[in-house]
Amino acid sequence: MNTYVPSSAEEKRLMLEALGMKDADELYADIPEKIKIKHLSLPEGISEQELSEKAEALCRKNKVYTAIFRGAGAYNHYIPAIVRSVISKEEFVTAYTPYQAEISQGILQSIFEYQTMICALTGLDVSNASVYDGASAAAESVAACRERKRSKALVSSLLNPMVISTVETYCKANGMTVELIPGKDGVTDTDALTSALDDTTACVLTAQVNFLGCIEDCRIASDAAHAAGAKYIMYINPIAAAILSSAGEYRADLACGEGQPLGMPLSFGGPYLGFMAARKELVRKLPGRIVGQTLDSDGNRAFVLTLQAREQHIRREKASSNICSNEALCALCAACYMSAMGKKGMRRAATVSLSNAHYLAKALDSLGFKRIYSSEFFNEFLTSCPVNSDELMKKLDCEGILGGLPTKDGILWCTTECNSREQIDRLLKICGEATK
Amino acid sequence: MKLIFEKSVKGRGLSLLKEPDVPEYALSEGLLRKEPLDLPEVSETDISRHYTSLAKQAHGINDGFYPLGSCTMKYNPKIDEQVASERAFTALHPLQPEESAQGALEVMYECSKSLCEITGMDDFTLQPAAGAHGEFTGLLLIRAYHESRGDLKRTKIIVPDSAHGTNPASAAMAGYTVVNIPSAPDGCVDLEKLRAVCSDDTAGLMLTNPNTVGIFDKNILEITEIVHSAGGLCYYDGANLNAVMGIVRPGDMGFDVVHLNLHKTFSTPHGGGGPGSGPVGCKSFLSSFLPGKTVVRNDDGSFAFSVPSDSIGSVRSFYGNFLVVLKAYCYILSLGASGIPDTAKNAVLNANYLKHLLEKNYDMAYGGICMHEFVMTLEKIKHESGVSALDIAKALLDKGMHPPTMYFPLIVHEALMIEPTETESKETLEQAAEAFTQIYEMAVKDPEYLRGAPYNTPIKRPDEAEAARNPVLRYIPEK
Incomplete structure (x- = not known):
């Protein structure tokens, strides 16, 4: 057993003695005897060495693929060594929310820098300090657009299904209605969108790079939303954002997305990072922590948590959101990643991911894996599967390759800069053999 | 301290990704970003030193006692x-x-x-x-x-x-x-x-x-x-x-x-x-x-x-x-089965011991045995010396300690909520109590001094009202 309690038995005895007690059980005099439990039905604690061995055994039951061609919401991008190094600094890892600004300037400044970079990426004015992940960021964005007479959200059916599901859960809870806008040729059907807009529409939410990997021209959705007096929310892929038109250029009111590609490992789904940015007029609608710049009593620049009158600890049931803990360390990770990559590195990651996908798509096409939609795409695309997809995936698996995601309409392939040409050719060889 | 953007020098950067080995694909112009992506241009040395200096201005669990009530800031096993x-x-x-x-x-x-x-x-x-x-x-x-x-x-x-x-x-x-x-x-x-x-x-x-x-x-x-x-x-x-x-x-x-x-x-x-x-x-x-x-x-x-x-x-x-x-x-x-209740007992023991040590100078909001945390009310000190819970919290910063949770719960006036957790030793609790005692004595002797605390932190008290009145939420370079 390892409880991390530093006090020795004698020290505990002395503390109890000071309290006039003999046994620590006396501390629980207020708890009714009949509900106290005798013993937890769990194994006894183990030593660190045993834990280490147990963890190794668990690791052996997980398969680490040598090549990953699957995305669908989690992307295997290259993570610079400096990022891992920075985010393991224990002052960052083990600190709490920076309530005490005087001893938390490091964390506050790191968030302020993160907010600045998210603004740069999205082309919008203000960013919060993070929310849980892309799906909850989308849900919070929709909630932020609600107005007294506008409680309907028009949501593209081509967003990641988990994002849609989360938006629906939040909206069902807060009384907003969600209307899904169908897709057409792999992108959101803007005619259907336009006809669904009315004076009860609070917002339109579409993805710039949708679940099928297709790139949507968001101008039409944005203009249509604004013409109807609604807000436009753009769900973005942060790597693609380095080369694609920004949310600001599309005059989006809010932008949000999954920040995991910005230096976070796949980690079986989390921790990830929900980023959110908005036009400055909407800053008081944003959920969660926001860091602002001010001066200290000596007149030096200082950073603090600000605009807290939006938040749960002040506003309680009238708060813009209930969020308290966020993903601060992941925000730090993203800021460090963007600093290390810089504009050039971000563009390189985006263009190589994109180019790999187009190289793969073209080659797959010649093997009979035909693209289902012809729209421009980023680093994911859906193809038909001329062979049994389960069998194909098993063949790839045997070679250490995680193939594309089988869906009901075909296979959703993904590449990043981590997929070398050699890897792609190996994948193609197996796919080619499978079709023979 | 300089922001990472203020350390940016045109032309600096890291070499992280390899050259593409497939033909580069060009998307249609209409989809592409026109506005520049303003990220800092910095070297790996710049980044490494930047975050090391930021880390020095952060307070983690290993930087000292962290009795932030309701937050259970216990040690994080390696x-x-x-x-x-x-x-x-x-x-x-x-x-x-x-x-x-x-x-x-x-x-x-x-x-x-x-x-x-x-x-x-x-x-x-x-x-x-x-x-x-x-x-x-x-x-x-x-x-x-x-x-x-x-x-x-x-x-x-x-x-x-x-x-x-x-x-x-x-x-x-x-x-x-x-x-x-x-x-x-x-x-x-x-x-x-x-x-x-x-x-x-x-x-x-x-x-x-x-x-x-x-x-x-x-x-x-x-x-x-x-x-x-x-x-x-x-x-x-x-x-x-x-x-x-x-x-x-x-x-x-x-x-x-x-x-x-x-x-x-x-x-x-x-x-x-x-x-x-x-x-x-x-x-x-x-x-x-x-x-x-x-x-x-x-x-x-x-x-x-x-x-x-x-x-x-x-x-x-x-x-x-x-x-x-x-x-x-x-x-x-x-x-395991025994360590879990043992942990709880030590958390409660530590809280009661620290409460016992502090009771000499500070009023508790509620009497009796506490559980893992307790709430002090500084109403009397505030009334007598004008020193608030905030002032005492700020003075603790100069003692290298993270202050307790302030002004919560809302039902207690001038509240400081203290949760030591089980991973602190008897000695740490006694040192914390000593720091509280010294601050109490200072409140009696020189309340003005406490109203100016902290003195030894990277910044002095920030102007939070100004931050909210004129929000500056991102870096905008001077033209």
């Missing part, structure tokens, strides 16, 4: 971090086949089972990413339950006025009207007031026990009975479970739903604000409503995902903050 950094966990794609991630599924399954045993619940979801997220999720289970029975008039959630702000905020997000009830003079639930508000419109009650003033509400069985008799459900906010884990279980107190804060009770680090993890447990009659995917064990011993039949949907993507769950599981394995 082995848990080490396990969670294994590539066999970090490199797992959330959508890779179940059979290729059996180790991860086993962690999720076993962790859920352990949490069930610790809380007296029947099932858990690991999807919620933080405590407040768990509250929201738990309330949606309550709502789904009432709706499934066609009981649509239950629109109210009862919350004591001593509750964390997240409780009423979560209730509002879940579509409920919040009914605040004042606490009794002893800081506990006022049974008469509770009875008075319980009716056929009560969806449920949210409660922490021990409560936010650090007292175990001994009427807990009556409280949950009153709510149940009215047809409502009882929600346990697990923020304070560290005091009683392995001693008494929310399920045995009469609660139907519970969330835990793995980043508090189960020792995972808080990352400067997150990531946390807020798993939600429930009694079996609510299990079919759980969000996302749960893990089941097949007859052959393998693990598989399962989607609850009447699920409320998803509250985020995938399966929650998996790596945080993994760290918490490691912690549970280390402590």
Whole structure:
């Protein structure tokens, strides 16, 4: 057993003695005897060495693929060594929310820098300090657009299904209605969108790079939303954002997305990072922590948590959101990643991911894996599967390759800069053999 | 300190990615970004030194005593971090086949089972990413339950006025009207007031026990009975479970739903604000409503995902903050059946010992034995010397200590809420008490000095009013 309690038995005895007690059980005099439990039905604690061995055994039951061609919401991008190094600094890892600004300037400044970079990426004015992940960021964005007479959200059916599901859960809870806008040729059907807009529409939410990997021209959705007096929310892929038109250029009111590609490992789904940015007029609608710049009593620049009158600890049931803990360390990770990559590195990651996908798509096409939609795409695309997809995936698996995601309409392939040409050719060889 | 943008020099940068080895694809011009992407141009040395200097201006658990009440800032074991950094966990794609991630599924399954045993619940979801997220999720289970029975008039959630702000905020997000009830003079639930508000419109009650003033509400069985008799459900906010884990279980107190804060009770680090993890447990009659995917064990011993039949949907993507769950599981394995209650006892012992040491100079908001934390009221000091709870907190910064939680709970005036946790030694508690004593003496002798504190921190007191009045929320270079 390892409880991390530093006090020795004698020290505990002395503390109890000071309290006039003999046994620590006396501390629980207020708890009714009949509900106290005798013993937890769990194994006894183990030593660190045993834990280490147990963890190794668990690791052996997980398969680490040598090549990953699957995305669908989690992307295997290259993570610079400096990022891992920075985010393991224990002052960052083990600190709490920076309530005490005087001893938390490091964390506050790191968030302020993160907010600045998210603004740069999205082309919008203000960013919060993070929310849980892309799906909850989308849900919070929709909630932020609600107005007294506008409680309907028009949501593209081509967003990641988990994002849609989360938006629906939040909206069902807060009384907003969600209307899904169908897709057409792999992108959101803007005619259907336009006809669904009315004076009860609070917002339109579409993805710039949708679940099928297709790139949507968001101008039409944005203009249509604004013409109807609604807000436009753009769900973005942060790597693609380095080369694609920004949310600001599309005059989006809010932008949000999954920040995991910005230096976070796949980690079986989390921790990830929900980023959110908005036009400055909407800053008081944003959920969660926001860091602002001010001066200290000596007149030096200082950073603090600000605009807290939006938040749960002040506003309680009238708060813009209930969020308290966020993903601060992941925000730090993203800021460090963007600093290390810089504009050039971000563009390189985006263009190589994109180019790999187009190289793969073209080659797959010649093997009979035909693209289902012809729209421009980023680093994911859906193809038909001329062979049994389960069998194909098993063949790839045997070679250490995680193939594309089988869906009901075909296979959703993904590449990043981590997929070398050699890897792609190996994948193609197996796919080619499978079709023979 | 300079911002990273102010360290930017045109032309600097790292060489991180290799040259592309496939033909470069060009997207149509109309889709491309026109505005420049303004990121800093810095070297690896610049970045490394920048974050090292930022780290020096942060206060982590290893920088000193951190008795931040209600936040359970206990030591974060290194082995848990080490396990969670294994590539066999970090490199797992959330959508890779179940059979290729059996180790991860086993962690999720076993962790859920352990949490069930610790809380007296029947099932858990690991999807919620933080405590407040768990509250929201738990309330949606309550709502789904009432709706499934066609009981649509239950629109109210009862919350004591001593509750964390997240409780009423979560209730509002879940579509409920919040009914605040004042606490009794002893800081506990006022049974008469509770009875008075319980009716056929009560969806449920949210409660922490021990409560936010650090007292175990001994009427807990009556409280949950009153709510149940009215047809409502009882929600346990697990923020304070560290005091009683392995001693008494929310399920045995009469609660139907519970969330835990793995980043508090189960020792995972808080990352400067997150990531946390807020798993939600429930009694079996609510299990079919759980969000996302749960893990089941097949007859052959393998693990598989399962989607609850009447699920409320998803509250985020995938399966929650998996790596945080993994760290918490490691912690549970280390402590085991005896270590868990032993941890709770030491947390309570430490709190009572520190309270005992501080009582000489400081007034406690409530008498008697406390649980894992206690609340002081500095009203008298404020009245006599003009020194506020804020001033005392700021003076503690000069002593190298993270101050307690300030001005919470709202029912106590000039409150300082102290939670030492079990991972501090007797010696640390005595040193902290000594620091408090010195500050008390200073409050009597030279209150003006304390109003100027802190003196030895990287910055002096910041102007928060100005920050809110004229928000500057990102760096804008001077033209």
